[in-house]
Amino acid sequence: xxxxxxxxxxxxxxxxxxxxxxxxxxxxxxxxxxxxxxxxxxxxxxxxxxxxxxxxxxxxxxxxxxxxxxxxxxxxxxxxxxxxxxxxxxxxxxxxxxxxxxxxxxxxxxxxxxxxxxxxxxxxxxxxxxxxxxxxxxxxxxxxxxxxxxxxxxxxxxxxxxxxxxxxxxxxxxxxxxxxxxxxxxxxxxxxxxxxxxxxxxxxxxxxxxxxxxxxxxxxxxxxxxxxxxxxxxxxxxxxxxxxxxxxxxxxxxxxxxxxxxxxxxxxxxxxxxxxxxxxxxxxxxxxxxxxxxxxxxxxxxxxxxxxxxxxxxxxxxxxxxxxxxxxxxxxxxxxxxxxxxxxxxxxxxxxxxxxxxxxxxxxxxxxxxxxxxxxxxxxxxxxxxxxxxxxxxxxxxxxxxxxxxxxxxxxxxxxxxxxxxxxxxxxxxxxxxxxxxxxxxxxxxxxxxxxxxxxxxxxxxxxxxxxxxxxxxxxxxxxxxxxxxxxxxxxxxxxxxxxxxxxxxxxxxxxxxxxxxxxxxxxxxxxxxxxxxxxxxxxxxxxxxxxxxxxxxxxxxxxxxxxxxxxxxxxxxxxxxxxxxxxxxxxxxxxxxxxxx
RNA sequence: GGGGUGGUAGUUAAGUCGGUUAUAACGCCGGCCUGUCACGCCGGAGGCCGCGGGUUCGAGUCCCGUCCACCCCGCCA
Numbered sequence: 001x002x003x004x005x006x007x008x009x010x011x012x013x014x015x016x017x018x019x020x021x022x023x024x025x026x027x028x029x030x031x032x033x034x035x036x037x038x039x040x041x042x043x044x045x046x047x048x049x050x051x052x053x054x055x056x057x058x059x060x061x062x063x064x065x066x067x068x069x070x071x072x073x074x075x076x077x078x079x080x081x082x083x084x085x086x087x088x089x090x091x092x093x094x095x096x097x098x099x100x101x102x103x104x105x106x107x108x109x110x111x112x113x114x115x116x117x118x119x120x121x122x123x124x125x126x127x128x129x130x131x132x133x134x135x136x137x138x139x140x141x142x143x144x145x146x147x148x149x150x151x152x153x154x155x156x157x158x159x160x161x162x163x164x165x166x167x168x169x170x171x172x173x174x175x176x177x178x179x180x181x182x183x184x185x186x187x188x189x190x191x192x193x194x195x196x197x198x199x200x201x202x203x204x205x206x207x208x209x210x211x212x213x214x215x216x217x218x219x220x221x222x223x224x225x226x227x228x229x230x231x232x233x234x235x236x237x238x239x240x241x242x243x244x245x246x247x248x249x250x251x252x253x254x255x256x257x258x259x260x261x262x263x264x265x266x267x268x269x270x271x272x273x274x275x276x277x278x279x280x281x282x283x284x285x286x287x288x289x290x291x292x293x294x295x296x297x298x299x300x301x302x303x304x305x306x307x308x309x310x311x312x313x314x315x316x317x318x319x320x321x322x323x324x325x326x327x328x329x330x331x332x333x334x335x336x337x338x339x340x341x342x343x344x345x346x347x348x349x350x351x352x353x354x355x356x357x358x359x360x361x362x363x364x365x366x367x368x369x370x371x372x373x374x375x376x377x378x379x380x381x382x383x384x385x386x387x388x389x390x391x392x393x394x395x396x397x398x399x400x401x402x403x404x405x406x407x408x409x410x411x412x413x414x415x416x417x418x419x420x421x422x423x424x425x426x427x428x429x430x431x432x433x434x435x436x437x438x439x440x441x442x443x444x445x446x447x448x449x450x451x452x453x454x455x456x457x458x459x460x461x462x463x464x465x466x467x468x469x470x471x472x473x474x475x476x477x478x479x480x481x482x483x484x485x486x487x488x489x490x491x492x493x494x495x496x497x498x499x500x501x502x503x504x505x506x507x508x509x510x511x512x513x514x515x516x517x518x519x520x521x522x523x524x525x526x527x528x529x530x531x532x533x534x535x536x537x538x539x540x541x542x543x544x545x546x547x548x549x550x551x552x553x554x555x556x557x558x559x560x561x562x563x564x565x566x567x568x569x570x571x572x573x574x575x576x577x578x579x580x581x582x583x584x585x586x587x588x589x590x591x592x593x594x595x596x597x598x
Numbered sequence: 599g600g601g602g603u604g605g606u607a608g609u610u611a612a613g614u615c616g617g618u619u620a621u622a623a624c625g626c627c628g629g630c631c632u633g634u635c636a637c638g639c640c641g642g643a644g645g646c647c648g649c650g651g652g653u654u655c656g657a658g659u660c661c662c663g664u665c666c667a668c669c670c671c672g673c674c675a
Contacts, residue, residue, distance in 0.1 A: 038638090039631040054635070074625085092635055115626055118609055121636095125610055129667050182675035202675080229674040230599095353601075354671075455675045509675095553668090564668065 004029070004079035004108050015051025019099050021084040028053060028102065029079040029110070031140070032072050033120065042069040046078070046102075047120070049145050054092070054101040055080055065107040075113035075120065075137075081106040128555070132569040135560060147549045147557045150269060154545055155222055157265045158242050165257065167218040167244070172207035174200060174224070179519055181456060181509075183227035186237070194586025200226035200238075203538060205455065206523055208245040209495055212534040213526045217247035222541060231564045233553045234487070234543060238562075242490075242544075245536030251478060251494055254535050255434060258482060258490075266430065269548050278432040278482075286435050291329070291412035293438070296486025297431045299424035301415045303408070305329045306399070309384045315376035317358070321401040328401040329411055332389040333418060336396025337363045350417060351400060356410040360399040364391050416486065433483045437461070440477035441508075449510055454479040456505055457523075458493040472508055482539065489544060492537025499527035 004027070011026045030048035040059040045052050057069035065080075072078060082104035092098035118126040120140045131138040138144055159169065178185045178199035185199035201207075203225050211219045221243045228237060242261075246253060255278070263274045279297075286295050289302045307327045310318040318328050333339070348359040362371035362385075369382060377385070389397050398414060400407045419425050440460050441450040450472055452458065460468065461476040468475055479493035496502045502524060506516045516524065545557040555561040562568055582588065 034635075034637095036634050036637050037631080038634065041632040041634080043634050043637085045635070052635095056633080058632075060632085087633090090633065090635085094635080098635090115608070119625070127605085127609090127667075129605090130609080132667090179675095183673085205675095227674060230672080232674090233669070235674070452675050458675095563666090565666085567666095569667090 004081075004106075005110065008079070008081055008106075010079075013050030014046050014048045014053040015096055017053060017084055017097050017100050017102075019086070022086050022100060024084050025081065026084055026102065027079065027081045028055075030077070031120075032074055032076045032078060034074065035069065035072050037070060040066070042066060042072075044069060044072060044078075046080070047140075049149070051097060052095055053097045054087075054095070055082070055104050056085075056101050057104050057107065061103055062105050062107075065104045068107040068109060069104070072109065073113065073115070075116050076109055077111040077113070079108050079110055080104045129569065132555070132561070132563065135570045139559060144556065147545065147551060148559055150549055151541070151545045151557055153269055154265055154541065154548070157268050158220070158222060158261065158541075161261050161264050162218075162220045162244070165218065165260075167220045168216055169221055170208075170211060170216060170219050171221065172201065172204035172223065176201050176207075177519075179206075181452065183229050186226045186228050189585040189587055191584050202227050203241060204243055205457065206520075208243060208536060209457065209523065209531075209534065210526055212245055212247045212495075212497075213529070213531045215247075215532075217532070217534075219246075219536075220244040231562065231566060233555075234546070236542065236554050236558060236562055237566050239554070239558075240541040242539040242541050243536070244492075244538070245534060247532040247534045249533075249535045251436070251480060251535060254492060254537055255480075258537060258539070262432065262482075265544070265548075270430075272430065274430060274432065278434055280434040280436055282437045283435055283439065284437065287408060290415065291408035291410075292486075293435055294481065294483045294486055294488045295433065295435075296416060296419065296425070297433055298426055298429045298485055299419045301331050301333065301418060301424070303329050303331050303411050303415065304388050306385055306388055309381055309388060310377075313377055313381055315360075315373050317360075318399075318401050326401060326403045327407050328399060329407050330385075330389055330397050330399040331411060331415060331418075332391055333396040333398065333422070335394050336422075337365060337394050339396055347398070347414065347417070351410050351414060354410045354413055355406055356400050356402055358401075359414075360401070362391075362397040362399075364393050364395045364397070366393050429485070431485050435481045435483055436479075437476045438479045438481070439473065440464075440475040440479075441472050443473060450508065452505075452509065453477060454491065454493050456509055456511075457495050457502070459496045459501075468504065468508060478535075480537075482537070484547060487543060487547060488540075489547075490537050490539035492535065494533075494535040497527060497531040497533050499524045499531075502527060 008027045010029045012028060014028055014030050017026065028046055030046045033045040033047040033052055036043040042057040044055040044057065046055050057066045059066050080102060082102040084100050085103045087099055087101050116137055117134055118124065118130060118137065120137060122142050124131070124141060139148065162169070175188060175198040178187065178197060183202050185202065188198040188200065190196045190198060204221060204223055208219050208221070223241055223243050224238055225241050226238050229235070231237065244257070246257070259276070259278055266272050266274050281295070283293055286293050288305070289295070291303050305327055306329065307322045310328050311322040313319055321328060344361055351359040360371070360373050362369050362374065364386075385391065385397070391397055400410050400414070402410065439453050440458060442453045444451040454477055459478045461478055464475040477493060479491070481488055482490045496505065503516060506520070511519070542554045542557055546554055549557055551557055560568065560570060567573065
């Protein structure tokens, strides 16, 4: 073994040979995708990340090479030298290299492979458990290679674009300080300081602000972030952000930079030209019309509040909800009368699953309203409802009555469900949207106090600052989200750069002076020595890649992801550690879910 | 923490009303084949039916528990 690697260099990859190469002698190396043994001829499809090329081993060309080929099996690593030849009539239109093949003169098996647990094919029906356990094999599949390589191209555009605008790629610590608020931290015990812990960063937020104070006025970083919360298809415990911050910058400056960045990415990856300026929508309007702060604007079905119209109606549910401070909201499904009773029951069950107590519906038939609640509504009420929702014959109206937050949340999900079900979504569209003017605070039911809607370093809108003490929930923030087709891609804000204002916000959040010093003293200190105004944003690289790759799970764009329960099936992390390691760290395990290892 | 779906050869699935030896396809192994590209033909091996308990004369099938995977809610400044 070794003639090829030591003497013959690979001349091409398996995806690039074409008719114009016919006659050339080439060297290819890669994996055996498939071999078809015909006795005195063997065909092998050779694969590398460039594609597939058919190799022909023929008794008439080289009996030795043919003999080697006979022992080849799937996923053997081989090297061949041979001549590029026309396939004549026998072209394979499914392959980019389908017009040519390699007549092999020399062949060598560089390494053998045991039979693989699943075939390396584009369309795999294989269980995800198996894919994650044998991740190397899964990553060999072309769809995964496309995703991972796309991820590289996106990072590359980010770096090139930012470099071109004078941004510096600067690193921030991974071992840092646990801070209150926000997500649960992943903690790292300190050996030198037994009983004390570092935290892995939830984001480099404070460090990038410190860079601004230090005068590095344009910063970016493609950086890993960690949050110890439960997972979803679009949420991993460690994920990658494109993180960015600018000094002397307004919200508009951030928008301009990000719009340019996104346009470049989409141009390079998708080949599409996005509009020069992305649409904006206030948070208030998003909540009113879509019931959610990340609206999918690719289709209509706007939500309409009808609380006032039904406040005194004979339908007790509506009346009581409005009286109790809740709202009644609805949407008009154009032409929806064709929806069957069982479909409506299903939708209603869906609503209840999300926490609604029920779902009311009205079908507008030519001969009048068909609805379980029609008999409770006066002609005047019907008239006003029809106007508010623009109901016409053939339409279906759906109503939810509940507390403000829940009604919005449920209707937002119903709207999305209907959008999918009725195929109202144009999948070819890329609808970017800036959602602006978020509230600075939101009410935290669990702790019965206000909490930051974005994070506690967000600057209030200047003209609202007077309400900070009197009516904090009414104060708008200089924060913004970038939304794409109903997915939150990123979130940012103009930051506070004044230690008094920062301290005041901490006060309002119930973080006492002592805690401020202990947890954020370094930030408040820094702000005392000439902090420039600054603003920034962080975009989810994983999510951007997922959407561009048309993947439905982050796991398909992360090479080595975690399962829904936070495990890595490849390495079996997390795992128990030796008692000695614990002892060194001054730790003792109080209880485990798994039986203690010996 | 809660709800839902699933777990049967290496892989993907079937398995009826609880019934005697658990099927199929692909893959794997052996043989044959000079033009295939999901090659073909002949033959063969391969099972802790996720795990534990229960009901029963008898459990892949019914019941209870548990583990794992996926999706959703809560959670994710």
